[in-house]
Amino acid sequence: MKEQESIITAFEEMAPRYEKLMNSELHRFWGWSYDEFVNTLLSMMHVREKGVILDVATGTSYIPARLLQNHNELGQVIGLDITFKMLQFGQKKIMGLPNFTRMSMVCASAMRMPLADQSIDMVLCGLATHHMDVTVLLSEMKRVLKYNGDISIADVGGSRFWKNPIIKMVIRILAFIYFFITENKSRAWAEASALTNIRTAEEWQFALKGAGFKETIVSPLKSRRFWAPNPLIIHAKKNRRKQHGKIR
Secondary structure (H helix, E strand, O other), X not given: OHHHHHHHHHHHHHHHHHHHHHHHHHHHHOOOOHHHHHHHHHHOOOOOOOOEEEEEOOOOOHHHHHHXXXXXXXXXXXXXXXXXXXXXHHHHHHOOOOOHHHEEEEEOOOOOOOOOOOOEEEEEEEOOXXXXXXXXXXXXXXXXXXXXXXXXXXXXXXXXXHHOHHHHHHHHHHHHHHHHHHOOHHHXXXXXXXXXXXXXXXXXXXXXHHOOEEEEEEEEOOOOOOOOOXXXXXXXXXXXXXXXXXXX
C-alpha cells in the first residue's frame, strides 16, 4: 500500500511535465527520445482495426493519441491509469483530435481492472510494469482479453547481475538517491521500490508462459548507453478457446 501511495503521489506531481520528463530520462538512460520509444513499440505490433485497444498505465495518453492519429479505423481506445491527474492532462490532449470520441478513460489500478472478461482485443503497456506485480498484471490482462487477443509491453529490462542481493541493494540505494536529488521523496521511493519488479528477458518468457500466453516474443532494444540494461519489447497472445479438449 505504501508503494502504491508513493506511485500515485509521485505521478500526480509529474503530470504537468510527464512527457518532457520521460523524454529527458529516456535520453539520459538509454539515448532514446520518448517519441522514438513509443514509435518503436507501435511499429512492432499489429494494430487490429475496428478492435478495442486498452492502454494500461496510459499516463497523459501519449500512446492512445498516437494510435488515433495513425489509425482511422480503430473501434475504441481505452486509457487506464491509477492517477486521476494524469488522465486529466491526457483528456486535454485527446480532445484536440478529430476522432476523440473513440477514446475513453478509466481511473483504476491495473491490478484490478473494472473491465468485463474477454472485452479487449489488444492490451498495451509502456514503461510501467516495473511499478506493478507482473504476475497479477498478466492475470488481469489475460482475463480482459478476448480469445486470441494480443499484448504488447515495453519497459526496462533487468540484468542477471541484479539478482545478487548486495548488487540489488546498492542499485536501490543509488536509484533512491538519484531520484531524491533530481525529483522528490515520493518519486525516489517509487523508483527504488520498482527495482524488485524488473525482469530479464528470460524471466519475462517464464512469466508469460506461466500466465498461459502463447507465441511469446521478448525483443531487447539496443540501449545507447553501455552501462544501462537494454529496454525490452514484449509480445504475446492469449490462447484460443478450448473446445472438447482441443484449441479452436
